[in-house]
Amino acid sequence: MAVATPGILIGGLDPGNAVFVAALTGAILLVMAALALMAHSDRAQNHLNAGEDQSPIANGLAIAGLFALPATVLLPGLVYQNGFDGLIPLIGIPAGLIVLMGLVGPALSRAGVATLPELIGLRFGRLGRTVTLLIAVLSTLGLLLGTMSAGISLAARIFDRPVAEAALVMVALLLLIILPGGLRSTVRIGMLGFVLSAATVIGGLAIVSFWLLGNPIPQLAYGAALKEIAPAEISLIEAGLVDFGVFKPFLREFLTVDSLNWMLLTFALMAGIAALPPLVHATRAVRRPSDVRRGLAWALTFCVLLLTAIPGLAAIARLEVYKVVAAQPDLSDLPTWMQRASESDALRVHGASLGMADDAARAVMSGVSDPGGLTAAMSARGYAQEQVWQRLDPVVQEAVFAAALDDAAAPSRSLDARWRIFAQRVLTAAAQSAGNPTGKPDLAAISLDLQTLVVALPHAAGMAPAVIALTLAAVLGAALALAAALISSIAGMLAHDGAGAVGGAALADRDHVTATRVFSVGLTVLAAAAVVFVPMPPDVVVVASLTLAAAGLMPALLLAIWWPRATAWGWAAGLAAGLGIGAYYLIGTALFSVTFYEQWFALSNAGPEAWTDFEEAKALWLAAEGDDRAAAYADLAARTSGGLWSPGLANWFGVAPAAAAVLAIPVALFAAILVSLLTPKPGPVTEGLFQSMHGWRPADGLNRRDGP
Amino acid sequence: MRAIEIGLGVLIMVAAVALAAGVADSLLPLPPLGFGGTLTLIAMGAGLVSHGLIGHRVRQDVVNTAPLRVLGRTVSTLILTVMIVVAVPSLVAPLNLTQVAGFPLGFYVAAQGALLALAILAFRAAQQLDASEAEVIEHTGLPPTRREEH
Numbered sequence: 001m002a003v004a005t006p007g008i009l010i011g012g013l014d015p016g017n018a019v020f021v022a023a024l025t026g027a028i029l030l031v032m033a034a035l036a037l038m039a040h041s042d043r044a045q046n047h048l049n050a051g052e053d054q055s056p057i058a059n060g061l062a063i064a065g066l067f068a069l070p071a072t073v074l075l076p077g078l079v080y081q082n083g084f085d086g087l088i089p090l091i092g093i094p095a096g097l098i099v100l101m102g103l104v105g106p107a108l109s110r111a112g113v114a115t116l117p118e119l120i121g122l123r124f125g126r127l128g129r130t131v132t133l134l135i136a137v138l139s140t141l142g143l144l145l146g147t148m149s150a151g152i153s154l155a156a157r158i159f160d161r162p163v164a165e166a167a168l169v170m171v172a173l174l175l176l177i178i179l180p181g182g183l184r185s186t187v188r189i190g191m192l193g194f195v196l197s198a199a200t201v202i203g204g205l206a207i208v209s210f211w212l213l214g215n216p217i218p219q220l221a222y223g224a225a226l227k228e229i230a231p232a233e234i235s236l237i238e239a240g241l242v243d244f245g246v247f248k249p250f251l252r253e254f255l256t257v258d259s260l261n262w263m264l265l266t267f268a269l270m271a272g273i274a275a276l277p278p279l280v281h282a283t284r285a286v287r288r289p290s291d292v293r294r295g296l297a298w299a300l301t302f303c304v305l306l307l308t309a310i311p312g313l314a315a316i317a318r319l320e321v322y323k324v325v326a327a328q329p330d331l332s333d334l335p336t337w338m339q340r341a342s343e344s345d346a347l348r349v350h351g352a353s354l355g356m357a358d359d360a361a362r363a364v365m366s367g368v369s370d371p372g373g374l375t376a377a378m379s380a381r382g383y384a385q386e387q388v389w390q391r392l393d394p395v396v397q398e399a400v401f402a403a404a405l406d407d408a409a410a411p412s413r414s415l416d417a418r419w420r421i422f423a424q425r426v427l428t429a430a431a432q433s434a435g436n437p438t439g440k441p442d443l444a445a446i447s448l449d450l451q452t453l454v455v456a457l458p459h460a461a462g463m464a465p466a467v468i469a470l471t472l473a474a475v476l477g478a479a480l481a482l483a484a485a486l487i488s489s490i491a492g493m494l495a496h497d498g499a500g501a502v503g504g505a506a507l508a509d510r511d512h513v514t515a516t517r518v519f520s521v522g523l524t525v526l527a528a529a530a531v532v533f534v535p536m537p538p539d540v541v542v543v544a545s546l547t548l549a550a551a552g553l554m555p556a557l558l559l560a561i562w563w564p565r566a567t568a569w570g571w572a573a574g575l576a577a578g579l580g581i582g583a584y585y586l587i588g589t590a591l592f593s594v595t596f597y598e599q600w601f602a603l604s605n606a607g608p609e610a611w612t613d614f615e616e617a618k619a620l621w622l623a624a625e626g627d628d629r630a631a632a633y634a635d636l637a638a639r640t641s642g643g644l645w646s647p648g649l650a651n652w653f654g655v656a657p658a659a660a661a662v663l664a665i666p667v668a669l670f671a672a673i674l675v676s677l678l679t680p681k682p683g684p685v686t687e688g689l690f691q692s693m694h695g696w697r698p699a700d701g702l703n704r705r706d707g708p
Numbered sequence: 709m710r711a712i713e714i715g716l717g718v719l720i721m722v723a724a725v726a727l728a729a730g731v732a733d734s735l736l737p738l739p740p741l742g743f744g745g746t747l748t749l750i751a752m753g754a755g756l757v758s759h760g761l762i763g764h765r766v767r768q769d770v771v772n773t774a775p776l777r778v779l780g781r782t783v784s785t786l787i788l789t790v791m792i793v794v795a796v797p798s799l800v801a802p803l804n805l806t807q808v809a810g811f812p813l814g815f816y817v818a819a820q821g822a823l824l825a826l827a828i829l830a831f832r833a834a835q836q837l838d839a840s841e842a843e844v845i846e847h848t849g850l851p852p853t854r855r856e857e858h
Contacts, residue, residue, distance in 0.1 A: 084800070087818045091793060094826040098789045101830060102782045102837075219820060223810030251815055253800050262797040270793070290841075293834035300830045304823045311819040694775065 017465040022159065024469035025476070029173060032192055032477055036177040036185035036484075044512035047182025048114050048492040050285035058191065059286045060298025063279065064306070065190025066485055067093060068197040068478035071306045073150055077450025079314035083250035085257050086314070090307045092266045094300045096273025101296040104274060106289035107561040107693040116280050116553065117497040122689060123560040123682075124568040131575065133497045135552040136277040137490050142545025143276075144486040144523070146538040148531045151479030153382050154455065157345065158472055160359075162380040167528040170480070177484045178520045182492060182513075186484040187285060193481040196474035198306050204457050204471060205313050211461075212316060222312035225319045226251065232322040236443055241325055243444035250318050257645050257656065264659035265645065271661050272546030275553035278489035317453060321446055328440045331431065332423035337460045338446075339419045346449045346456030349441060350430035351392050352400065354422050360404035371401045383535040392430070399429035487527070491519035543644055543658045544586065550661035551582035555668035563676075564690040570676030578668025585660040589650045593641035594633075597650035605647075605654035614639060614649065710760045717756030724749035745798040748791050755787060778840040785833040792822050792829075 045051060054062065070089070079086035113119045116136055121129025148170070156166035177185055205218040215221035229250050236242050248255050257265060273279060283292045324335060331349060341347035345355030356378075363377035374397065378389035389397070403425040431439060449456070455475050458468045495515035499507045507515060530536075555574050559566035588596040597604060601611050617639060621632035642648030644658040655663060728746040800814035808816065
């Protein structure tokens with residue numbers, strides 16, 4: 001079972017093909033780096049806003065490139081796991097771009113400002129600019145950490161290197177992309193990244209769709225798969241092959257989130273996207289306000305082209321898994337596509353995969369001599385891989401180690417032979433450990449790695465090595481493009497608005513570029529170090545970042561652009577109220593749910609019966625002692641806290657914690673309007689700025705309050 | 709025409725509230741609309757009423773109400789976007805009773821239909837807003853901003 005060829009996600013290929021795939025992937029990434037070098041510039045405008053000379057279509061492609069990583073890594077798994085409820089981002093992303101187009105983009109262009117904090121500073125003064133800079137940096141930083149985590153983890157798994165090594169390579173590639181031209185270099189990579197991502201996702205899916213459904217247009221073809229899914233699910237349920245604790249029917253709506261939170265989560269995502277600094281700044285790469293709108297319309301169209309393919313991929317994957325389970329083969333006779341997917345660690349049976357076993361074999365050949373050493377080897381693969389290993393029963397871990405010892409002594413190459421040995425030794429132990437004595441899979445036994453559906457598809461489907469290489473390069477390129485855009489945006493804001501807010505005057509061009517480059521290096525290294533050494537749940541980080549952007553920046557933008565009567569005091573009151581409510585709700589429902597529910601049970605959608613049950617459980621907790629008391633409190637906390645996407649008892653009006661922005665924005669606007677009306681009106685300068693932002697007077701008449 | 713617009717708008721809003729309150733179940737054989745469906749209908753009715761009330765004045769006084777038209781088109785674009793977001797979860801259950809080419813219609817709307825609608829809306833809105841802002845510049849007689857000059 002030994003695999004001498006490198007790369008978990010390209011393991012199993014013969015050495016020639018594996019080297020070809022690795023080389024082609026590396027070559028494509030170097031082409032991206034070369035494109036970035038060709039965009040070299042020493043103009044601050046290029047580092048900050050990509051230069052103001054893009055056409056609307058090119059700008060649209062660049063903005064769409066920022067969504068390529070979520071579309072290839074995050075969303076397919078989300079839709080696969082949650083079915084209809086996973087479609088929220090597919091509508092939230094385009095809707096957010098329309099909000100950006102209607103409310104923010106053109107006004108920013110007309111005001112002649114380069115960044116979001118600069119616009120707020122024009123309206124509300126230097127304090128406004130400073131605080132907005134802080135919020136913008138923090139919200140973008142959270143997304144950066146999530147992006148780096150995904151990119152480094154993928155790179156480590158694709159090339160079978162420890163996470164720390166993959167992080168170093170990613171840092172080097174990022175600096176190669178960012179330092180020459182800042183955002184100008186980054187948007188070029190984003191454009192290429194999107195084209196590759198769309199081509200590989202839609203192209204790969206078209207091939208699979210043609211093979212399985214007879215139609216090469218996946219967006220049209222997967223209706224045939226959907227037609228078979230519901231009957232297949234019913235058959236599996238009737239055969240007793242379904243674990244209702246984890247099973248979610250694909251077409252059934254409102255199992256993960258209810259209809260109210262489906263809407264609210266979409267609104268929260270829209271607000272977060274419309275206020276996200278890198279997206280807002282990317283719109284400034286075109287010269288005219290009318291081009292801003294068209295650029296965003298093109299970006300939306302390109303995103304829709306990619307997003308509409310995702311449910312097809314998820315549906316086909318689900319149906320194929322159902323078909324295998326319904327056929328009830330022995331674990332040693334699972335179909336070839338599952339064996340290949342397991343070889344790529346993209347599919348696990350009872351928590352174990354052939355890729356994991358191959359990894360163990362390589363560790364043994366490198367000198368590991370006990371199962372504890374395997375644990376250390378898995379830890380080097382990163383937090384996620386370590387968690388997968390730790391979840392295995394010790395008996396299964398022993399079985400993996402024993403199989404690895406056998407393999408080290410007598411390696412064999414064919415997938416079929418390797419799979420049979422893996423099934424006999426490891427899967428048998430895993431199935432027994434999971435309480436499955438039949439040796440045949442039920443639905444809960446087979447789990448797909450949700451992040452690698454797209455990356456693993458070409459290899460699982462037996463496609464040509466060139467297609468595998470293109471897919472790997474597309475996903476890695478998308479990760480690099482998004483990370484680079486986030487880093488460029490933060491560094492640009494720190495140099496531009498940091499100087500403007502703190503020093504009161506803009507830096508000279510050369511100093512600005514130098515400062516941007518220094519900040520870029522620091523951010524890249526720190527972000528990579530944080531990802532390697534600090535385990536963090538990426539979904540929580542992303543949700544917190546988007547909530548911060550929506551609650552902290554969106555109300556400020558609305559006031560600054562659309563209400564001339566808004567005053568600096570009003571902005572400050574709105575910010576405090578909005579951020580306060582958002583943070584209180586997010587933290588209160590997650591970390592202090594028992595206290596939160598006690599205080600706010602009247603606003604909870606749980607009803608009076610739930611309160612009665614809670615009171616009884618609380619009485620038990622108060623009466624308990626020692627370990628029983630801790631267990632009783634854990635029971636209380638389990639009742640009151642829910643998940644990010646669906647609230648527990650502790651909630652206001654049934655709003656999910658991830659939709660906290662929907663509560664924060666109206667509160668912020670109300671507080672801002674109230675305080676603005678109670679404070680002196682802004683002067684004629686503000687009126688002039690307001691009219692300039694809407695094209696009702698020349699920008700030449702602009703008299704700025706703050707900044708250059 | 710104005711009277712028809714305003715009357716229809718009021719009728720739709722009243723019907724939505726009546727359905728939500730369960731008063732008109734026997735008169736209007738529709739499935740329960742839920743929060744989102746009710747909100748959608750009320751928004752549609754309010755849109756018709758406001759267009760009937762204000763649209764006439766805007767059409768008569770083209771010069772002074774040009775900025776109002778820009779604002780109106782921006783707001784209507786956003787309302788349409790919100791309506792699409794609200795309509796999808798509200799109507800998925802009744803729409804799923806119908807299948808088209810194997811797609812349950814509700815699932816199709818959420819997975820593709822709404823996205824295509826948003827793409828069309830984006831281009832239409834860009835075109836209309838650009839035209840409206842060009843009218844503002846033309847009718848107010850102001851020179852173009854620095855951005856439009858280049």
